[in-house]
Amino acid sequence: MDILQAIGHTSLVRLCKVVPPDCAEILVKLEWENPTGSLKDRMALGVIARAERDGRLRPGGTVVEYTGGSTGTALALVCAARGYRLRIVSSDAFSHDKLDHMAALGAELTLVPSKGGLTTKQLILDMIETARELSRAPGTYWTDQLHNHDSIAGYHPLGEEIWTQTDGRVDAFVHCVGTAASLRGVATMLKRHRPAIRAVAVEPAESAVLSGGRPGPHKIEGVGIGDTPPLWEPALVDEIVPVATADAKAMARRLAREEALFAGTSSGANVLAAIEVGRRLGPGARVVTLMCDSGLKYVSTDVYRER
Numbered sequence: 001m002d003i004l005q006a007i008g009h010t011s012l013v014r015l016c017k018v019v020p021p022d023c024a025e026i027l028v029k030l031e032w033e034n035p036t037g038s039l040k041d042r043m044a045l046g047v048i049a050r051a052e053r054d055g056r057l058r059p060g061g062t063v064v065e066y067t068g069g070s071t072g073t074a075l076a077l078v079c080a081a082r083g084y085r086l087r088i089v090s091s092d093a094f095s096h097d098k099l100d101h102m103a104a105l106g107a108e109l110t111l112v113p114s115k116g117g118l119t120t121k122q123l124i125l126d127m128i129e130t131a132r133e134l135s136r137a138p139g140t141y142w143t144d145q146l147h148n149h150d151s152i153a154g155y156h157p158l159g160e161e162i163w164t165q166t167d168g169r170v171d172a173f174v175h176c177v178g179t180a181a182s183l184r185g186v187a188t189m190l191k192r193h194r195p196a197i198r199a200v201a202v203e204p205a206e207s208a209v210l211s212g213g214r215p216g217p218h219k220i221e222g223v224g225i226g227d228t229p230p231l232w233e234p235a236l237v238d239e240i241v242p243v244a245t246a247d248a249k250a251m252a253r254r255l256a257r258e259e260a261l262f263a264g265t266s267s268g269a270n271v272l273a274a275i276e277v278g279r280r281l282g283p284g285a286r287v288v289t290l291m292c293d294s295g296l297k298y299v300s301t302d303v304y305r306e307r
Helices: 040-054 070-082 096-104 121-135 150-154 156-165 181-193 245-259 265-281
Strands: 012-014 025-030 062-066 085-091 108-112 140-142 172-176 198-204 239-243 286-291
Touching: 012 156, 025 156, 025 265, 040 070, 040 150, 040 181, 062 070, 062 121, 070 085, 070 096, 085 096, 085 121, 096 108, 108 121, 121 140, 150 156, 150 181, 156 181, 172 181, 172 265, 181 198, 198 265, 239 265, 245 265, 265 286
Parallel strands: 025 286, 062 085, 062 140, 085 108, 172 198, 172 286, 198 239
Antiparallel strands: 012 025
C-alpha cells in the first residue's frame, strides 16, 4: 500500500450538540482523514491519474495549478508520490498554513497579491492568468481545476461512500461551491441511487452569485469565486443557501468546542446550511454534509483567534 491508497473511506459521524431539537439528523463526513487533511485529495488523485492514462502528463513532466490552498496541497501530495514537479499559483489571501504545507511537499509557489487578504473575483482571474503563463512551458500539464471535468469523477467514490455508510437513508446532501466539482460529483452518484435526494449548494452571503447576487469579497476560503463556476450544473441542484463569513467562522468554533470537530470555515458554512435544510425537513429525515478540511489549516488565521 502506498500513500495514495490512503485517500478516501473517511468516517461519517452524527452531530449531537449544535443541532436544534426540531431538526433532521445531521451527519458529517470527516474529509480531514484524507492524507493532506482535506477532500481535495480525491480530486487531485483523479485528475493526475486520468492525465497519465491519456498522455497529457508524461514521466518527468511538470504540473501547474492555481489554488487557494487545499487543492495545491493535495496536488503536492500526488506529485511527490508520482515524481512530478509542481508549480502552484496562490495568494496571501489564503492561510499561510496551507501555503507552508504545499511547499513542504515540494510545490514551487508563485503568490499573487490580494486586496486586504480577501478573496475577490479579480484575484481569482489574476491567479488563473498567472497559471496560464506558467502552463506554456514545455512538458507542462495544467490541471485547470475550474474547467477540468476529470475532477468531477474524482468525487464519485465520495458519493458512493455516503450512500453505503447511510445504508441509502439520506434525504439531502449539502455542500459549499468552489469549482462545483465535489457537489456535482457527489450529487450525481447519490441521485443515480435515488433521484429524490436533495442537492443543496452553499455559497458566501457576501458573494451570492449563484443566488443571483453580485460578487463581493469574503473570507470563506476555497469557495465563492465571484462568478458561476464552469463546472456548475444547475439541473442537479435543488436549492442554494447563502451563509455569511462571520456566521461560518462562529459555527467552526462551535463545532470545535461543542462537538470536538476541528474544521475550517467552509465546514462551518456547510453545517449552518445543513441545519437550515434539516429544520425544514424535520425530525426523521437525514442530511449529510462534509467537514471539508482540518482546522489545522487555519491556526494562523483569525478563525480560532476570535471569541
